Amino acid sequence: MNAPLPSTMHFDVQGLIHATAHNESLDAFHPALSSKQWELFGTYLQPFAVTQGQVVIQQNASDRTIYFVETGSLTVHFEDDKGRLRIATVEAGSAVGEGAFFTRQPRSATVQAASACKLWSLNPIRFTELSNRQPQMALEIAMALGGLVSRRLISRLKRIAVT
Known part of the structure; x- marks a missing residue:
């Protein structure tokens, strides 16, 4: 969906930093990154906007x-044979797509915008580049995502919300 960007491009990640810092829910993405590390991490991300109703992740996609x-x-x-069942809402300061990222399995659910959103994407190619160039930062991102997966699996309401 999104093409990798050169690592030399700079994007303002201050809004994302703010969102993650202010999400105090169990569903928050909280990597232990300094401001400088966030700025560097931002060079591996692709920012984009979605409109209300737009599908971001399609169930069974690879x-x-x-x-x-x-x-x-x-x-x-x-989505089952009887239609759609809403299982979770993901707010600012969190992430989706971590299930397929880690398992390399097809998407387990469909994710769509409940409102207009600003998102940042990280594809596996860019994560591999981050891992090769900044292994400790990549490990921190992976651990923070792993923590998010674990908290979601503990919560019965979000048990299937690992996408």
């Missing part, structure tokens, strides 16, 4: 991109 939510909210739907 894409492994992770999406970090700066503004707005996303809804997560599991």
Whole structure:
């Protein structure tokens, strides 16, 4: 969906930093990064906007991109033979797509914008580049995402919300 960007491009990640710092829910993405590390991490991310109702992740798709939510909210739907079942809402300061990223399995749910959103995407190619160039930072990102997965699996309401 999103093409990798050269690592020399700079994007203002201050809004994403603010969103993650102010999300105090169990569903927050909280990597232990300094401001300088966040700025560097931002060079591996692709920012983009979505409109209300736009699908970000389609259930059963093979894409492994992770999406970090700066503004707005996303809804997560599991689709069975009887239609859609809303299973979670993901707010600013959190992330979606971590399940497929880690498992390399098809997406387990559909994610769409509940409102207009600003998102940042990280695809596996860019994460590999980050891992090769900044291994400790990549490990911190992976650990923070792993923590998010663990908290979601503990919560019954979000048990299937690992996308």
